[in-house]
Amino acid sequence: MWPYPGALVRFLHDRLPEADLTFDDVFMVPARSDVSSRLAVDLTTVDGTGTTIPVVVANMTAVAGRRMAETVARRGGLAVIPQDIPLDVVAEVVAWVKSRHLVYDTPITMAPTDTVGEAMNLITKRAHNAVIVVEGRRPVGVVTEGDCAGVDRFTVLDRIMSRDLLTVPDSIDPEAAFELLHERRRRLVPVVDDDGCLVGVVTRTGALRSTLYRPAVDGRGRLLTAAAIGVNGDVGAKARDVVAAGVDVLVLDTAHGHQEKMLDAIRRVKAHDLAVPVCAGNVVSASGVRDLVAAGADIVKVGVGPGAMCTTRMMTGVGRPQFSAVVECAAEARRLGRHVWADGGVRHPRDVALALAAGASNVMIGSWFAGTHESPGDLHRDADGRPYKESFGMASARAVVNRATADEAPIDAARRALFEEGISTGRMYLDPDRPGVEDLLDAITAGVRSACAYAGARTLEELHEHAVVGMQTASGYAEGRPLHQGW
Secondary structure, eight states: OOSOTTOOOEEGGGOOOSSOOOGGGEEEOOOOOOOOOGGGOBOOOOSSSOOSSSEEEOOOTTTOSHHHHHHHHHTTOEEEEOTTSOHHHHHHHHHHHHTSOSSSBOOEEEOTTSBHHHHHHHGGGSTTOEEEEEETTEEEEEEEHHHHTTSOTTOBGGGTSBOOOOOEETTOOHHHHHHHHHHHTOSEEEEEOTTSOEEEEEEHHHHHHHTTOOOOBOTTSOBOOEEEEOSSSOHHHHHHHHHHTTOSEEEEEOSOOSSHHHHHHHHHHHTTOOSSOEEEEEEOSHHHHHHHHHHTOSEEEEOSSOSTTBOHHHHHOOOOOHHHHHHHHHHHHHHTTOEEEEESOOOSHHHHHHHHHTTOSEEEEOHHHHSSTTSSSOOEEOTTOOEEEEEOOTTSHHHHHHHOOTTSOHHHHHHHHHSOOBOSOEEEEOBTTBOSHHHHHHHHHHHHHHHHHHHTOSBHHHHHHHOEEEEOOHHHHHHTSOOSSOO
């Protein structure tokens, strides 16, 4: 039956779809609105995770590392550390993220005697594209990517660094930092404590963002983190250990979430009473939501096959168009007092807005974020010099092999690798205009805020209630795409 009973989203002219829909198949209709500014819209979520923007970074090895977790949480989102990361590494990453500053970015530091080649290997790891040269713990210079251009790789940084050093105290507020950087025409400056020791770096854009976003923090004011675990082995013990490491949200993850092994895993985890939200998935139907919630899930992850690195639908024919899946699952979760995350199928900010309109509390993004400075992979360049990073699906042969345990027979891992449902190598090109994940968050939140304003909604809950959706043809979708050159 469509629309699913209890679904909040309404269709234009009450015209109900005859088939399931993707994000590309639908559009939102503007309504009479008293929301005079996008900044009047509150993007805080209500699913208990503590996110202040509705964005979750998918638990993909090529996407969700420590730099991603730090950066996204500082802007109000949440990153999920992948399940194939060893526990001791998870604990180290969580401790590192929770020790980061809520305003200042973590600097890349090097010594004056380090070389340009070494700097170039590290400088692309951060979107601010700079190395702070330190002696002891005190900054003595700054080296940017431009400073390294055309310089011999064995040149020491002491010879090329800028010594015209402006620093700001760690007591400065973001607005004052922005005004100082604007006045002094600086893109970034080191942040120092009372002893002149380096504690961070602040960019002009970063200071501006800190006036627009609220960090996602735990009860002690530290950045939030999440981690995923699988459904094999002693799931209860794994969950207990991961939460003891400090994660704030636990994700039970498997491609086919509507199975007995998942239901048993949820029960085992909930039996430990870990006092953190438990998200489980993936499913695409109301019955899947009902069963996972009955087992104890607080949040259900929705999506089978829409991911950019996923080949499940082409390999198996199994899955469901994502917009319809979210509508049905969100309606059932709401009826049960729970929430859903929309996982997959997001290529544009409009897709995030539509997933939220369909009823999702948060939207999970993977491969789109792989092509950013903050993703874990190394930066490569193609034959034309365009920068990219490699991404791969978590059900690909590459991921399966990497996930093999030390006590697993090699032949067993090899057998599993034959049955892959993901791409093992995909190039995610960095957008020259938006190379950092914060650039993408700016675009996403701007789009979602505007969507809310068009719908007359001041909160995400009001967006769920007010959204009116219409269906469109492929040419209707094409009509809405911008034209970057003349015809």
